[in-house]
Amino acid sequence: MNQLNEKIVLPGRETLELSIGLDEAHTVKHWSLRGIGDLEFLKELSSYRKTTVNTIDDFLIPQGTSVFALMIKELILKTRGQWNHPFDEEILCNCRGIPFQTVDRAIMVGAHTPEEVSAQTSASTSCGTCRVHVENIINYRLKK
Ligand code: FES
Known part of the structure; x- marks a missing residue:
């Protein structure tokens, strides 16, 4: 077993x-x-x-x-061994010092656009280079 x-x-x-x-x-x-x-x-x-x-x-x-x-x-x-989350670093937004877990959790509980994630976590509210990671996580979490 x-x-x-x-x-x-x-x-x-x-x-x-x-x-x-x-x-x-x-x-x-x-x-x-x-x-x-x-x-x-x-x-x-x-x-x-x-x-x-x-x-x-x-x-x-x-x-x-x-x-x-x-x-x-x-x-x-x-x-099933099919979980391939697109981000695996501890800090997602270096400008604001926002951990990946904070962003991922916000997406899990209802922030389903980059703007909503920024409003809830402050990620992607400075240089914007982390926005692509936020978009990738949203797409991965919400895709069919
Ligand atoms: S790294 Fe997130 S706004 Fe600059």
Whole structure:
């Protein structure tokens, strides 16, 4: 039995944890999805738990851009080994000293344009060279 566990914690907000048990033939023998969040988040979580799966490929990636949809998408792609986030440095905006995690979290919870990210985090509000990274992260997080 191979056990896969992935968890995302948005500090002070949602938490989502996916656990999958696979047998030698890569068949899903059991899985669980646990989370903490607001009512809408929990409704989406409850609905997703009704998914019928036999293999990891059967886990559906929601098309929406809700916090739940973005979190489950990341968890599923990580369990499949397909998570290729376009930015992997600690500081995203050197002018303002804004960490990547701050920008990524803002995008996860609703800043879906570079302008919204700038308003919420101050990233890309000086020289602008980091804007392309912000755009890349938005595109990666929100693409179908
Ligand atoms: S590096 Fe982000 S505004 Fe200059």
